[in-house]
Amino acid sequence: MTIGAIARRAVRRAPRAPKIAAVLQQRTLKSITRAVGVGLHSGQRVELTLRPAPPDTGIVFRRTDLPEPVEIRMTAEAVTDTRLASTVSTGGAKVQTVEHLMSACAGIGIDNLYIDITADEVPILDGSASSFVFLLQSAGIALQKAPRHFIKVIKPVEVREGEGANVKWARLEPFHGYKLSFEIDFDHRVVNSTGQRVEFDLGSGSYSRDIARARTFGFTREVEYMRSKGLALGGGLDNAIVMDDTKVLNAGGLRYDDEFVKHKILDAMGDLFIVGKPLLAAYSAFRSGHALNNKLLRELLAHDDAWETVTFDDEKRAPAGFADIARAW
Numbered sequence: 001m002t003i004g005a006i007a008r009r010a011v012r013r014a015p016r017a018p019k020i021a022a023v024l025q026q027r028t029l030k031s032i033t034r035a036v037g038v039g040l041h042s043g044q045r046v047e048l049t050l051r052p053a054p055p056d057t058g059i060v061f062r063r064t065d066l067p068e069p070v071e072i073r074m075t076a077e078a079v080t081d082t083r084l085a086s087t088v089s090t091g092g093a094k095v096q097t098v099e100h101l102m103s104a105c106a107g108i109g110i111d112n113l114y115i116d117i118t119a120d121e122v123p124i125l126d127g128s129a130s131s132f133v134f135l136l137q138s139a140g141i142a143l144q145k146a147p148r149h150f151i152k153v154i155k156p157v158e159v160r161e162g163e164g165a166n167v168k169w170a171r172l173e174p175f176h177g178y179k180l181s182f183e184i185d186f187d188h189r190v191v192n193s194t195g196q197r198v199e200f201d202l203g204s205g206s207y208s209r210d211i212a213r214a215r216t217f218g219f220t221r222e223v224e225y226m227r228s229k230g231l232a233l234g235g236g237l238d239n240a241i242v243m244d245d246t247k248v249l250n251a252g253g254l255r256y257d258d259e260f261v262k263h264k265i266l267d268a269m270g271d272l273f274i275v276g277k278p279l280l281a282a283y284s285a286f287r288s289g290h291a292l293n294n295k296l297l298r299e300l301l302a303h304d305d306a307w308e309t310v311t312f313d314d315e316k317r318a319p320a321g322f323a324d325i326a327r328a329w
């Protein structure tokens with residue numbers, strides 16, 4: 001027997017080191033990535049640069065086109081306008097239409113990110129979150145030496161508006177994981193023929209495949225009206241499902257049978273991630289939108305006894321699938 005062989009045997013016989021539980025860690029990007037596109041409403045060209053950020057930074061937009069760059073940190077209070085999209089602002093600086101990019105960050109589990117932007121609106125790209133998912137995944141996901149903080153809902157909260165046929169509501173309830181269910185009620189020939197209710201569980205790892213590709217949608221009459229008001233200037237068949245009174249006008253049709261309601265789940269995930277940390281909750285909503293989603297977050301935060309911040313020292317105790325979300329591509 002050679003000395004080398006003895007050494008190898010000795011290594012094989014060495015007692016195993018005790019297993020140390022793996023902490024569920026925060027995540028950022030491995031490298032910088034860029035995109036160029038147009039804003040849906042402004043129609044102006046905008047450049048996005050996504051940069052890795054240190055632990056506990058959260059998601060921070062930086063308006064780099066202003067004489068003095070302004071940072072806008074994602075918190076429920078940063079949302080200042082929800083009429084057409086979710087707009088966040090700090091002082092006089094704003095960024096519109098953050099929800100699809102925020103949805104991609106929530107969907108693939110990014111905690112910390114600097115988003116440098118050269119205009120006041122996130123580019124619409126293809127009208128879904130899939131281009132953002134592709135960008136984030138191409139840059140690579142880096143695990144960071146800090147535990148991931150979640151906002152865990154421990155008591156139900158609900159917001160409600162309107163009555164009868166106009167009622168809409170949104171609710172958060174305790175759940176070990178993150179699942180969303182949404183129901184729309186669009187009385188339109190095309191939408192009626194598709195599913196108007198959908199449920200999605202983030203722990204399934206299928207965000208990129210099942211939700212991220214759902215596009216925003218609009219009707220030709222609305223688009224004409226919005227253009228007359230100087231809005232939706234960058235919108236068209238390349239970045240939205242557009243319908244007239246009877247049919248979808250996009251040559252390729254729908255990406256999912258239930259693409260309309262899936263886009264509402266996509267939007268809700270983006271709107272809710274503006275709270276700054278991933279949620280552990282069951283979200284359910286009927287005819288909700290950006291305004292009601294933000295109201296729901298504020299309602300949650302206003303009740304100290306309805307939530308707490310938690311971490312997982314052992315990722316095995318985290319909800320099923322959560323440790324794999326960023327790797328599921």
Ligand SMILES: [Zn+2]
Nearest residue numbers: 099216263267
């Ligand atoms: Zn949307």
